[in-house]
Amino acid sequence: MILVLLGTFVTEFKRPLLEIDRLCREGIITEEVIVQSGHTVIDTKHLIMKPFISPKELDELHQNARIIITHAGTGSLIKAVGFHKKIIGVARLIKHGEHVDDHQLEILDKFVELGYVMPWHEQDKLESVLNKIDDFKPVPFVSNKPVIMNYLSDYIDSL
Secondary structure, three states: EEEEEOOOOOOOOOHHHHHHHHHHHHHOOOEEEEOOEEEOOOOEOOOOEEEEOOOOHHHHHHOOOOOOEEOOOOHHHHHHHHHOEEEEEEEEOOHHHOOOOOOOHHHHHHHHHOOOEOOOOOOOOOOHHHHHHHOOOOOOOOOOOOHHHHHHHHHHHOO
């Protein structure tokens, strides 16, 4: 299963969905595709569209996904990376009216530089990115959460 995350920002992000839908229609993508679509709506017979998903269900979808295709929002990327999945990141762009600026390009570049995700840039064909994803070996994400929790716990205990 492929999980697609568009986030919950109020503007639509049709660009990746139209390409994913086309690849499904042409039989290039044959597995189930579930989309957390937020405020984005397209007419499709190939994608399972879910505007908003509960945290519990979203965790289950992350766990069961073979590939995660996500917008380059920090929250979505960090959550996906935490599940140690193969991730394709795509930035919302201001020139398409998908966001208020191009900060997602910078976020995506950093996650790519760290080896956590494969990028899907505007000039790339998704089919080419998908052909490379099986060979992609993401760098394992190590959370600093336990270190922070221990620090806070020690601090509270010292009061």
